[in-house]
Every structure is written in structure tokens, then in C-alpha cells.
Amino acid sequence: xxxxxxxxxxxxxxxxxxxxxxxxxxxxxxxxxxxxxxxxxxxxxxxxxxxxxxxxxxxxxxxxxxxxxxxxxxxxxxxxxxxxxxxxxxxxxxxxxxxxxxxxxxxxxxxxxxxxxxxxxxxxxxxxxxxxxxxxxxxxxxxxxxxxxxxxxxxxxxxxxxxxxxxxxxxxxxxxxxxxxxxxxxxxxxxxxxxxxxxxxxxxxxxxxxxxxxxxxxxxxxxxxxxxxxxxxxxxxxxxxxxxxxxxxxxxxxxxxxxxxxxxxxxxxxxxxxxxxxxxxxxxxxxxxxxxxxxxxxxxxxxxxxxxxxxxxxxxxxxxxxxxxxxxxxxxxxxxxxxxxxxxxxxxxxxxxxxxxxxxxxxxxxxxxxxxxxxxxxxxxxxxxxxxxxxxxxxxxxxxxxxxxxxxxxxxxxxxxxxxxxxxxxxxxxxxxxxxxxxxxxxxxxxxxxxxxxxxxxxxxxxxxxxxxxxxxxxxxxxxxxxxxxxxxxxx
Numbered sequence: 001x002x003x004x005x006x007x008x009x010x011x012x013x014x015x016x017x018x019x020x021x022x023x024x025x026x027x028x029x030x031x032x033x034x035x036x037x038x039x040x041x042x043x044x045x046x047x048x049x050x051x052x053x054x055x056x057x058x059x060x061x062x063x064x065x066x067x068x069x070x071x072x073x074x075x076x077x078x079x080x081x082x083x084x085x086x087x088x089x090x091x092x093x094x095x096x097x098x099x100x101x102x103x104x105x106x107x108x109x110x111x112x113x114x115x116x117x118x119x120x121x122x123x124x125x126x127x128x129x130x131x132x133x134x135x136x137x138x139x140x141x142x143x144x145x146x147x148x149x150x151x152x153x154x155x156x157x158x159x160x161x162x163x164x165x166x167x168x169x170x171x172x173x174x175x176x177x178x179x180x181x182x183x184x185x186x187x188x189x190x191x192x193x194x195x196x197x198x199x200x201x202x203x204x205x206x207x208x209x210x211x212x213x214x215x216x217x218x219x220x221x222x223x224x225x226x227x228x229x230x231x232x233x234x235x236x237x238x239x240x241x242x243x244x245x246x247x248x249x250x251x252x253x254x255x256x257x258x259x260x261x262x263x264x265x266x267x268x269x270x271x272x273x274x275x276x277x278x279x280x281x282x283x284x285x286x287x288x289x290x291x292x293x294x295x296x297x298x299x300x301x302x303x304x305x306x307x308x309x310x311x312x313x314x315x316x317x318x319x320x321x322x323x324x325x326x327x328x329x330x331x332x333x334x335x336x337x338x339x340x341x342x343x344x345x346x347x348x349x350x351x352x353x354x355x356x357x358x359x360x361x362x363x364x365x366x367x368x369x370x371x372x373x374x375x376x377x378x379x380x381x382x383x384x385x386x387x388x389x390x391x392x393x394x395x396x397x398x399x400x401x402x403x404x405x406x407x408x409x410x411x412x413x414x415x416x417x418x419x420x421x422x423x424x425x426x427x428x429x430x431x432x433x434x435x436x437x438x439x440x441x442x443x444x445x446x447x448x449x450x451x452x453x454x455x456x457x458x459x460x461x462x463x464x465x466x467x468x469x470x471x472x473x474x475x476x477x478x479x480x481x482x483x484x485x486x487x488x489x490x491x492x
Contacts (some may be wrong), residue, residue: 021056022056023056023059023060023094023098026056026057026060026061026064027064027102030060030061030064031064031067031068031107033068034064034065034067034068035067035068038065038068038069038070038073038076039076039475040471040474040475041065041068042065042073042075042076042079042080042479043474043475043476043477043479044061044474045061045062045065045079045080045083046079046083046474046477046478046479046480047473047474047477048061049083049086050477051458051461052458052461053454053457053458054454054455054458055091058083058087058091059087059091059094059095059098060095060098061080061083062080062081062083062084062095063080063084063095063096063098063099063102064102065079065080066080066081066099066109066113066117067102067107067108067109067110069110069111069113070110070111071110071111071112073111074111074113075479076479077111077113077116078116078479078480078481078482079479079480079481081113081116081117081120081482082120082479082480082481082482082484082485083480083485084096084117084120085120085121085124085482085485085486086480086485086489088138088141088142088145089138089142089145089146089148089149090142090145092121092124092145092149093145093148093149093152096117096121096152099117118153118154120482121149121152121153121155122153122154122155123482123486124149124153124486125149125150125153125155126155127486127489127490128489129158129160129161130490131489131490132160134489134490134492135160135161136175139161139164139165139176140175140176140179140199140200140203141200141202141203143165146165147165147166150165164176175197175199178193178196178197178199179197179199179203179207180207181193182194182199182204182207182208182209183207183208183209184209185208185209187210187213187214187215187216188215190208190209190215190216190219191213191215191216191218191219192219194208194216194219194220194223195219195222195223198223199223200223200228201220201223201224201225201228201232202228204219204220204223205220211239212239214241214244214246214247217236217239217241217247218246218247218250220232221236221241221247221250221251221254222250222254224254225258226257226258226259229251229254229255229258230258236251298326298329298330298331298461298463298464298465299330299331299332299386299464299465300330300331300332300385300386300387300465301330301332301333301334301335301384301385301386301387302326302330302332302333302334302335302385302386302387302388302389302463303334303335303336303337303374303375303378303383303385303387303388303389303417304319304322304323304326304334304335304336304337304388304389304390304391305337305339305371305374305375305388305389305390305391305392306318306319306322306336306337306338306339306390306391306392307319307338307339307340307369307371307390307391307392307393307424308338308339308340308344308363308364308365308366308367309339309340309341309365309366309367309368309369309395310340310365310366310367310368311365311426311427312365312369312392312393312424312426313364313365314424314451315365315391315392315393315424316338316360316363316364316365318391318422318424318447318451318456319336319338319391320336320353320356320357320360321353321453321456322389322391322422322456322460323336323348323351323356324348324351324352324353324356325456325457325460326389326460326463327348327349327350327351328457329457329460329461332349332386333347333349333385334347334348334349335347335348335349335378335383335385336348336356336360337374337377337378338360338363339369339370339371339373339374340365340366340367340368340369340370341367341368341369341370341373341398342367342373343373343374343376343377344363345377345378345381346359346360368397368398369392369395369396369397369398369427370396370397370398370399370400370401371390371392371394371396371401371402371405371431372396372399372400372401372402372403372404372405372406373398373400373405374405375388375402375405375406375409376400376405376408376409378409379405379408379409379412379413384413384415385417386415386417386418386465387417387418387419387420387463387464387465388417388418388419388420389420389422389460389463390402390419390420390421390422390431391422391424392421392422392423392424392426392431393423393424393425393426393427393429394421394423394427394428394429394430394431394432394444395426395427395428395429395430395431396430396431396434397427397430401430401431401434402431402434402435402440403434403435403437403438403440404438406419406435406438406440407438407440416441417465418441418443418463418464418465418466418467419435419440419441419442419443420442420443420444420445420463421442421443421444421445422445422447422459423444423445423446423447424447424451425448425449429444432444441467443467445459
């Protein structure tokens, strides 16, 4: 049981980390967990790939998983490699290079699985070459990465790939030839060409002579994915599309399409909306709201206890983001309660971050720390919750202590809510010590000094009303196979 708790703790803590390309930050926490329980970690890789929006973890975890295996773990090795080749080519290269860097540090892939990785890369290229549509789409978006994949897989390119990638000879009438000619086309011709060939927006923007022509802008809006629409909303506004009726109508239609895009990053939509004017921001938030309705999967009612004592201004902001992330995923009620030695309660059920900020903008840090007063207030108001998330340094110094209030809450309602501490650096953490002495189960997740709010929703996604529910859920996920990944990619 201690091993499972240790592994789970390290895995969950790793979710909050974003290295912005520095994958080494995962090694210290994740590698011991992969070695302690490779079966749990293998299935966690599956869970993380489906639920996490932090690309760095998806890139780093499979190579780390390979280092935690023994000779009898062939199914887990295949699962890790299958996840590597399920990434886009740029991320496959990044994952492969990270794997090589681990080898250079003496962390070798055991059990002959290095050969399995090399064979999988070659099979990946071979499968892509058999599906012209897949290959063309990949060559358009990821030309340099695809060239590198040919090199590291030692796969001899078929004639078409050799001409387009290595010799830059583009067949007449092909999308590659059209892409080269875009800069010399009239705006109307370029617009028609972009839509005909479905040239990805980021590629088309770099290839056209100007993006300020309405015809070009119309084509870009028409072919943008949900995430691209979010990323470029600020630019589209600056280009003046909302002043032109038919472009505004095209944008509104694109927003509707974006609501069904499963690849949309919900938090990116929220952050993009913050930088736009109110009217435009509301349109982007429509995508966020549509996706959040499909994300709700956390059971029960929840309370966020947010420290607003002296020096805890960061805790206040963390709690607002936590509340927005929790309410987007929880099916029940969500309460945000700020405390020092006196509680201030807000019902934030169904609220967005912007709405929560508007409700709590007057809350500032000051005073002593009584984490228990928040739970005492919930008991007095007869508010029953199944889970509690605390944003604090844990430096409680005023009665009632949380452990004391928890015992009274349990006695009053006959329920033991799961408790998570999102630990923010500050005073000595007495909360953990007090809970250990009182036998109150508490999961402490250190956030560190530099909190990246893009990672916070991923961590919130791990909250459960039952202490062991997440591990049980993770263990139900089926491992991937290389053949299965390649067949799905070929059908896409």
C-alpha cells in the first residue's frame, strides 16, 4: 500500500510541472514511480495521454516508462512505444531525442526494447507512405520532422517522399506546388487555393503575400481548427474581420464548428478570452463552455478553502483558477471559501474564471491563519461536501485547526471528505503534521514557486471523492499496441 501511495503521489505531483521544453524536470519524480510499479505507470501513461493537456508530459513519460521495465514487461514496452508514435512527428522527434539523452546518462532501455522502438519508427513511416492523404498532411505540417524521422528510422524513402522532402521537386497540381505559388497569386486565387487544398492555416499564413486581404482572411477562417481559431482570435480582431459582415459571419460559423472540436484546449480558450474585448471574448468562451460540458466527470460537491492570510496573495489567485477548473469538471456544487481567521463564502457552481474574478476581486491577503474556520463555517451553514481542496502554505497558527474542525464535520454529517492540499511556499506546513497526528488523510501536492496555470486543470482532473478511486480508474485503462495506433492513424 505504501508503494502505491508513493507512486500515485509522485505521478500526480508531476502533472503540475511544465518545463516549457525542459523534460528533465520529470525524471526525478517519475522514474522512481515507473520503477516502483511499472504496471500502474504504464496505465497512467494511457490515462495521461487521454486527459492531460500538457504536451511535455506526453512526450516525456513514454521514454521514462521504458526505463522502468524488466524483460517480462513486453506489453508495457509496447504500450510506451505506441504512445510515442501516436504523437505528431515533431513530438515524436522530441520524445526520441529525450530518450537518447537518458541513454547518454546511463539510463538504458532494458530487455531488447530499443530494437522494438526502432522497428516501430520504421513501421510508422511505412504505414504513412501507404496512406497518401496521411503522408501529404504530415509533410505539409511537419516537413523537417518527417525528414528526421526517415533518418532516425533508417527507412529508405519511396520515390514520392524522396522528391518532395529531399529534392524539393513538387508534382504539378499538387498541394506542395500550390503552396510555393501562393505568394505570387492574386488574393482571390490564393483564397480558392487554400480552401481547395485545405492548406493548414499556420502554413498558409506564412506562404501568402498578405494576410490583410479579406479574401485571404475568409479562407483562413474557413480552414482553421478549433485551437487555431482560439490562437488567432486576437490577430483576426486586429486584422479587422469583425468590421466586415461576411467575415464576421464566417468567424461565428467557425466558433460553432470549434464547439465540437475534441482537440480544443479549454484553458487556452479561457486565457485567449482574457486578452480580447468583452464581445469577442464571449465568442471564444462559447467554445470553452461547449467543451467543458463534455468534460464533467468528477463526482460530488466540492469546497475550495483558500488561504487569504498575510503573504498569501498568491493563494488567492491560485484558488480562483482552481475554482474555475473544478467547477468546469465537477457535476455537483462548488463552494469557494477564503479564510484567515474569518471565512468568506462564494457559491461558484458553473462560473467561469472571469465570473469568479468578478465576484472575488475585493478579496485581499491579511491576518492570521485558521484553516479550520473554513470547514467550521461549512458545518454551521449545514453545507455538505464530498471533497475539499485547500490552497495554502499549511501554516495554520490560530484555532480551530483543520484537523479539529474535520473531526467535528465528520461527526455532524457522518462523512469523511477527501482532502487535497495544493501547497504554496510560505510558512512552515503545520497542517500536514496536525492531520497526521489526528489520523486525517490528506494528500499534499506541492505547487512550487513558479505556478503555470496551464497545468492546474490537469491536476484538478485527478481529484476524486474516494481516496483510491483514481488508482482504480487508471488501472481500468487498456494498454495500447503499436498495430492498433497505426491502424487508427491510417483511418484518420
